Structure formats: structure tokens, C-alpha cells
Amino acid sequence: MSRTRRDVLASLAGVGVAGLAGCTALDAGESDSDDPTLDPAALREVMELGSPAFPARVPAPIADSFLEQSRGRARELLDSCPETMSPEEVPNEAVRNVYAEAYADATAALAPSDTDESPFETLQGLRYARGAAAMAKGTYDAAVGDLTEADVRDEAESVRADIESFQRATRYLGNDPDRALVVYEAVENLVAGAARSLDNADEYGRYADSAPRVGELLDAVESARASLDGAHHVRDRYLASIADPIDFTDAFASTASSLGGVTEDRRAEYPEERGLEAVVAGEGFDLEQLESTPAKDLLVETFVEVERGLRDAREGLRSDRFATALVGAHTAETHRRAFEDAVTAVKRGRYESAESAAAVRDAKLGALEALEAARSDGSNPHLTRRALVDIAHMVARGDGYFRDDYYEDGDPRAARNALAQYATAEFAARETPGVSAWVLGTLAAERGGVGR
Incomplete structure (x- = not known):
């Protein structure tokens, strides 16, 4: 019927x-x-x-331990700075306001989701959580004098070099073209997102010569690192599931x-x-x-x-x-x-x-x-x-x-x-x-x- x-x-x-x-x-x-x-x-x-x-979703076995490690990285960044900036510590009210917003964003990003996410969606969402936490940490550390824009730019160049190395080493391996195509498109999107995070920080920055500027640069660096970590994990877990991959x-x-x-x-x-x-x-x-x-x-x-x-x-x-x-x-x-x-x-x-x-x-x-x-x-x-x-x-x-x-x-x-x-x-x-x-x-x- x-x-x-x-x-x-x-x-x-x-x-x-x-x-x-x-x-x-x-x-x-x-x-x-x-x-x-x-x-x-x-x-x-x-x-x-x-x-x-x-x-x-992606047809590769994403490990719960990887997701928790990524979530832990965001918590570590956020826990390394206080919930609020005091006027005595940072007299600039505008900087304190930006920091408060960044801290709230990171806290919200780390809150349990009220939607049923796939492991791949969780992996993608944790890029934002890590970036938001880095925005808060970067703003705070720069405001109290522990971090400079030059420091973060050095980190950015290191991550960019890692992205380029990953791209040069890419081969399309697998045992089923249908599955391989979807896995590698997801990997490519993650890597492209990593590069885009770094590029956008320079082109579309909201702040200039300030502690929040350092924060948004560290946000870009951490988001890029999270995306690249995700690409490595998806690719490596996929290849580990194949006994004799074809090129x-x-x-x-x-x-x-x-x-x-x-x-x-x-x-x-x-x-x-x-x-x-x-x-x-x-x-x-x-x-x-x-x-x-x-x-x-x-x-x-x-x-x-x-x-x-x-x-x-x-x-x-x-x-x-x-x-x-x-x-x-x-x-x-x-x-x-x-x-x-x-x-x-x-x-x-x-x-x-x-x-x-x-x-x-x-x-x-x-x-x-x-x-x-x-x-x-x-x-x-x-x-x-x-x-x-x-x-x-x-x-x-x-x-x-x-x-x-x-x-x-x-x-x-x-x-x-x-x-x-x-x-x-x-x-x-x-x-x-x-x-x-x-x-x-x-x-x-x-x-x-x-x-x-």
C-alpha cells in the first residue's frame, strides 16, 4: 500500500x-x-x-573525548580571568563593558545546548565557544598589561603555517567515494574556516589599538586553532576506520x-x-x-x-x-x-x-x-x-x-x-x-x- x-x-x-x-x-x-x-x-x-x-553530520566517528577536550579548552581560557573587571584594575569603562559582554558571550556558549545536536554540530559549535572565551581572556590580559598585539600576531602566524602545512599534505583517501567526498568536504570547510578566521580579523576588526583589539585577534587565533583541530580529528578518525584506503x-x-x-x-x-x-x-x-x-x-x-x-x-x-x-x-x-x-x-x-x-x-x-x-x-x-x-x-x-x-x-x-x-x-x-x-x-x- x-x-x-x-x-x-x-x-x-x-x-x-x-x-x-x-x-x-x-x-x-x-x-x-x-x-x-x-x-x-x-x-x-x-x-x-x-x-x-x-x-x-559527517560519516566519521567523532570521539566524545575530543569534544570534551575542546570544551575543556574553552573553560580553561575563561577560568583564567575574572568574571568582572574592577575600575581600580582597569579604569577605562569602555574596555570593561566590552569585557563584560565577551565574558557573557563565552559563558552562554559553554552552557548546555537545549537542542539535539549531532557530534559534528557540537564540534562546529565549540569553535565559537573557544573563540568567545579567547576574546574575554585576550581583552583582560591586554588590559592588565600581560599580553600585546604583537604576541597574538606571532600566534596567528604559527597557526597560519599549520593550516598551510595541513593543506599541502591533503590526499583524498578512502574505500568508498560517496563517504570520502562528504568527509573531505567537511574537512576542507573546517580548514577554510580556520584561514577565514585569521583573514577576517585583519579585514573586519571592530577595535583598534586597544585591549579589545587584542581580544578579538586572540578570538580569531583560537577559533582558527579549533577549526584546524576539528579537521585533524575528523580526517584522522575517518582514516582510522579504514583498513586499506585507496587514493x-x-x-x-x-x-x-x-x-x-x-x-x-x-x-x-x-x-x-x-x-x-x-x-x-x-x-x-x-x-x-x-x-x-x-x-x-x-x-x-x-x-x-x-x-x-x-x-x-x-x-x-x-x-x-x-x-x-x-x-x-x-x-x-x-x-x-x-x-x-x-x-x-x-x-x-x-x-x-x-x-x-x-x-x-x-x-x-x-x-x-x-x-x-x-x-x-x-x-x-x-x-x-x-x-x-x-x-x-x-x-x-x-x-x-x-x-x-x-x-x-x-x-x-x-x-x-x-x-x-x-x-x-x-x-x-x-x-x-x-x-x-x-x-x-x-x-x-x-x-x-x-x-x-
């Missing part, structure tokens, strides 16, 4: 009895009246259906270059100038007629993701981060296909308006259904799930429109924007398994040409 939408919805994490109870009222509203309604209570029930649970480096590099070229060629088939509206108009749509419709938001939002994927693919190729480039190509192609699907749907008269809460509900159920179907596809589970993490966030963004204080209850703009987000998620999720097969199939073909 085939599963109904309600069956699928009930199977998703985050959807309980209370959420399902809201479906009945919306169903009744749809069947009892043809009069369009955007009843605020009915829209809230759409939001309360819940969002799919797709926590970010995929040449295949990753050649496939990233090949698929990067394919995605660039496909992007070139659309207008390059005058922004995303030109892309929509190029499909034969009258932009004035589409204005203030879910259709326009759907088409534009979908192509925004094409551009994001292309940007990641280009940057990955430029910096020899080949796993990042491959995931970027996956994103670009997924959403390009989703855009074409959306074009067809809009030309058939769909998404002309958010005419009722029931229509918004159906769009959300369509997204949840598509996400669950893609998650259940077992052909390339790691890459597919990695892509679905980003797509699932669109459902949460759709829900967010109903919480946004900018909109009044029942505001049709909130319903329209939410519907467009849900529809974007549905089209992208439906295309994801096929694009995973395309990427990994191309990688398998390239391996045949590089001695494997």
Missing part, C-alpha cells in the same frame, strides 16, 4: 500528535469552502506541523574540473546580465504578471542556489579543495534541474498565488514528502544526505516567515514567501538523488581513466 502524505509526515522527526491535529482543521477548510482564506490560526498550524530533522586524489581533481566545466557551460545557457530577473524573463515569463506571486519567488530562489553552487565550485577549484568543488557542482546542478522543474510547473499555472492556508500546507507537505523520499534513497546515501541538510533549512526558513515580527498574522506576503520556500525545497529534494548519481557516476568513470 502506498504511503499517504500524512503517513510520511508522521514519520518525520519534529512532527507529533499536536502537529497532526492541525491537519484536520486545514483539510476541513479546504473541502468546506471554495472561498480563499489566510486565516492566521490555520497558517500557524502549517508552521506547527514541524520541520524535518536533518542535523549536519582518490587524482580522480577527485579531474572530476571536479570536469563537472565544474559542465556546470559553467549549463549556466552559460541562461542570461548572464541584469540579474536573476533576466533569467526568469528569459524563460518567457512576463515579470509584471509574476510580481507578488509565489511563482516569481520560487523561480528566483531556485536560481540563487544555482549561483551559490557555482561560486563554491569555482572557489573549490581555485584553491584545490576538490571535495568542496564537487559538492558545489552538485548544488548547482540540483538547483538548475529544480529551476527547470519549477519553470514547467509555473507554465502549467501552478504557484500563481497563495490562495489559502490549505495551499500553503500542501506545499509544505510536498517538501516534507520529497525530503523523506530522497533520504530513503539508498543509492548514494552520504552525498544525498549532505545535500538534503541544506535543502531542509529551506523548510525552516519558510516556517520563519510566520514568526517574523515584520508580518502581521495572516499577511499574504508571509504565506507567499513561505510557500515559495517550501516549493523550492520540494523541487530540489526530488532532484537530489539523481544528481548524486551523476556526480559519483562521473567520479567512477574518471577513476577508470586514472589507473583504477
Whole structure:
């Protein structure tokens, strides 16, 4: 027997009895009246259906001991300085205020989370906790004369050298290209985040020639060190789980270059100038007629993701981060296909308006259904799930429109924007398994040409 939408919805994490109870009222509203309604209570029930649970994770065994060690490092930094600065110790009130804020931020970052995080999400979050604690310590130590900007810059150069050493030594090893691709993309993102922390401290610093300036530099150094520690741990734990790893480096590099070229060629088939509206108009749509419709938001939002994927693919190729480039190509192609699907749907008269809460509900159920179907596809589970993490966030963004204080209850703009987000998620999720097969199939073909 085939599963109904309600069956699928009930199977998703985050959807309980209370959420399902809201479906009945919306169903009744749809069947009892043809009069369009955007009843605020009915829209809230759409939001309360819940969002799919797709926590970010990596297919490598992250050790609890590593997470506790990282958490301990943040506590050590914070415990080495007092809770408050006294006016006698630091007469400058502005510095004391910055320190108080930094100490509070670090304390909050170390508080137990009220959400169910994956070990990988915890690892990522501890980068912020360590950086926030370092901001407090750096500000305090500089204010009392124990630390200088030159000291911290020496540390920064040491961490930067470690980042570059890690990058030079990178090889793409594994026994399963699907798993290896997701692991190394996570590792590359952590390393890139480490470098970005150091770069941003120089480019976007809030303070100059002051104790808080030393604090924000130490924040950048500690955040970078935490990211690099995470990259080492994920890679090393992954490799320790493989008895006889294969070197995929040449295949990753050649496939990233090949698929990067394919995605660039496909992007070139659309207008390059005058922004995303030109892309929509190029499909034969009258932009004035589409204005203030879910259709326009759907088409534009979908192509925004094409551009994001292309940007990641280009940057990955430029910096020899080949796993990042491959995931970027996956994103670009997924959403390009989703855009074409959306074009067809809009030309058939769909998404002309958010005419009722029931229509918004159906769009959300369509997204949840598509996400669950893609998650259940077992052909390339790691890459597919990695892509679905980003797509699932669109459902949460759709829900967010109903919480946004900018909109009044029942505001049709909130319903329209939410519907467009849900529809974007549905089209992208439906295309994801096929694009995973395309990427990994191309990688398998390239391996045949590089001695494997």
C-alpha cells in the first residue's frame, strides 16, 4: 500500500500528535469552502506541523573525548580571568563593558545546548565557544598589561603555517567515494574556516589599538586553532576506520574540473546580465504578471542556489579543495534541474498565488514528502544526505516567515514567501538523488581513466 502524505509526515522527526491535529482543521477548510482564506490560526498550524530533522553530520566517528577536550579548552581560557573587571584594575569603562559582554558571550556558549545536536554540530559549535572565551581572556590580559598585539600576531602566524602545512599534505583517501567526498568536504570547510578566521580579523576588526583589539585577534587565533583541530580529528578518525584506503586524489581533481566545466557551460545557457530577473524573463515569463506571486519567488530562489553552487565550485577549484568543488557542482546542478522543474510547473499555472492556508500546507507537505523520499534513497546515501541538510533549512526558513515580527498574522506576503520556500525545497529534494548519481557516476568513470 502506498504511503499517504500524512503517513510520511508522521514519520518525520519534529512532527507529533499536536502537529497532526492541525491537519484536520486545514483539510476541513479546504473541502468546506471554495472561498480563499489566510486565516492566521490555520497558517500557524502549517508552521506547527514541524520541520524535518536533518542535523549536519559527517560519516566519521567523532570521539566524545575530543569534544570534551575542546570544551575543556574553552573553560580553561575563561577560568583564567575574572568574571568582572574592577575600575581600580582597569579604569577605562569602555574596555570593561566590552569585557563584560565577551565574558557573557563565552559563558552562554559553554552552557548546555537545549537542542539535539549531532557530534559534528557540537564540534562546529565549540569553535565559537573557544573563540568567545579567547576574546574575554585576550581583552583582560591586554588590559592588565600581560599580553600585546604583537604576541597574538606571532600566534596567528604559527597557526597560519599549520593550516598551510595541513593543506599541502591533503590526499583524498578512502574505500568508498560517496563517504570520502562528504568527509573531505567537511574537512576542507573546517580548514577554510580556520584561514577565514585569521583573514577576517585583519579585514573586519571592530577595535583598534586597544585591549579589545587584542581580544578579538586572540578570538580569531583560537577559533582558527579549533577549526584546524576539528579537521585533524575528523580526517584522522575517518582514516582510522579504514583498513586499506585507496587514493582518490587524482580522480577527485579531474572530476571536479570536469563537472565544474559542465556546470559553467549549463549556466552559460541562461542570461548572464541584469540579474536573476533576466533569467526568469528569459524563460518567457512576463515579470509584471509574476510580481507578488509565489511563482516569481520560487523561480528566483531556485536560481540563487544555482549561483551559490557555482561560486563554491569555482572557489573549490581555485584553491584545490576538490571535495568542496564537487559538492558545489552538485548544488548547482540540483538547483538548475529544480529551476527547470519549477519553470514547467509555473507554465502549467501552478504557484500563481497563495490562495489559502490549505495551499500553503500542501506545499509544505510536498517538501516534507520529497525530503523523506530522497533520504530513503539508498543509492548514494552520504552525498544525498549532505545535500538534503541544506535543502531542509529551506523548510525552516519558510516556517520563519510566520514568526517574523515584520508580518502581521495572516499577511499574504508571509504565506507567499513561505510557500515559495517550501516549493523550492520540494523541487530540489526530488532532484537530489539523481544528481548524486551523476556526480559519483562521473567520479567512477574518471577513476577508470586514472589507473583504477
